[in-house]
Amino acid sequence: MSSPTRLRFCPSPTGVPHVGMIRTALFNWAYARHTGATFVFRIEDTDPARDSEESYLQLLDALRWLGLDWDEGVEVGGPHGPYRQSERMDLYAMVARRLVEAGFAYESFSTPEEVEARHRAAGRPPKLGYDGYDRSTTPEQREAYLAAGRRPVLRVRMPDQDIAFDDLVRGRVVFKAGSVPDFAITRGGGQPLYTLTNPVDDAFMRISHVLRGEDLLSSTPRQIVLHRALVELGLSQSVPLFGHLPYVMGEGNKKLSKRDPQSNLFHHRDRGFLPEGLVNYLALLGWSIAPDRDVFTASEMVAAFDVADVNPNPARFDLKKAEAINAAHMRLLAPAEFARRLVRPLHLAGLVAAPEWDRLDAREQAILTAAAPLVQQRMTLLGEAVGMLGFFFAPDDAVDFEPAALARLLPASRDLLEAALAALLGLGAWTASDIHGALDAALVEALGVKPRDAFTPLRTAVTGRRVSPPLFESMEILGRESCLARVERLRLLPELD
């Protein structure tokens, strides 16, 4: 009987969520959902010096924002908990003891300095790694070390044979015998290290597929050796399958640095990325859904995703492309939904009273409902709504005329505004097409001004900007009274002279 498919995402809560890490979460999630597997969310907080509760909370926030849900793990529980390693210390101590008793691991008293000194003395490169010296510690030596106050780390004995596995994305990978030194699984004080806790939890949580970053590829032979030991001890059924996802690169030819703001998931959220857009773009980092298509939803990804199709090449995080994908998702949103997404950035900029649609007043809702469709095709990021829609919410006498808009006005602008005012004053119905028609007749036809020149002063008067949503539709939404007041205000502006 084959064991059920189970995947996991197991970050360390250090720092802010990184897009590379989230890409890993996404691929695990997508593969789990595609195969009907169980998706486990575990926290690897075994390093008190670096882990933080704040970071843990941000991880939850990130996955929830993106819609990556999990079946077992922190917050939701499950049969293999607890799901924070800091709460599983007894388990690691027990496993470590069993490993030593069975001879898979041994106490190692050597300090890094001593190891290096031995390498030098033997004429070997000093940075060769641990030399296996303590494999043969005698009881007498052990007593002497202990008496001298030394506390041993535990190391796993690496077998003297090649270690091979079939990587889910790279195919067969072989590490030559002798190339991987015996590795530490606990600190000198007995605290377990990642090298122990990660495979132990994968074993006890019955993880079948390990999908992780390429940076962990070289630690795989060690984990396989440990898994085999656990199987022999009867603590585990089998060694999981491994798949190593390509790096997410930044500028130049290096991994996207944690220092780079682009690596910060929340940086993108704050700029106005849609979760749909970011998920879609992240999916493209090492995978593609079809030869001629790159805009898709999370559920379409789930339907199509197979780890065997993942490309092993490192992928560069390209903001321009990410924004283009996001823009496509903006246009895919139903107009009403798009309007709702605008509320938060607008509120953050002080333009509307509340951060949620339902708490907006009727006037704000009406403006947004009418204005949102005007900008939906014109935006890449939600944050751009602030600049594009700000004039709708500003008082008529406080519309901010940007210098670039003022600079484009001609000497004849005042006459144009006056003619426009006259035409608008006599207008019956106040609809975009009526406004357009009246203005066309009064300015373009009667005065012989090119449309472009005729409407530029009006655009500045009404919106304060050089670039704006469509003018006539904007005027309809704003209403006759506001428009007349704004045109009059610009007409009287001293700067026009």
Add this chain to the structure above:
RNA sequence: GGCUCCGUCGUCUAGUGGCCCAGGACGCCGCCCUCUCAAGGCGGUGACGCCGGUUCGAAUCCGGUCGGAGCUACCA
């Protein structure tokens, strides 16, 4: 140095021996549309790192070479 991974347009990729003098997307350039800006439409730019081999035929298979990356902790 050792070990391991990777190598198709600037970038992300499609491609698993003939459909490829290599397809799509982003970017960039041009044109159309047009009240600004977008969107949209049309067109253009641009790549199989190199050398051998296998084969009637190679981006695809093999060998070598060059280049890039990661790891080489009592971090994860």
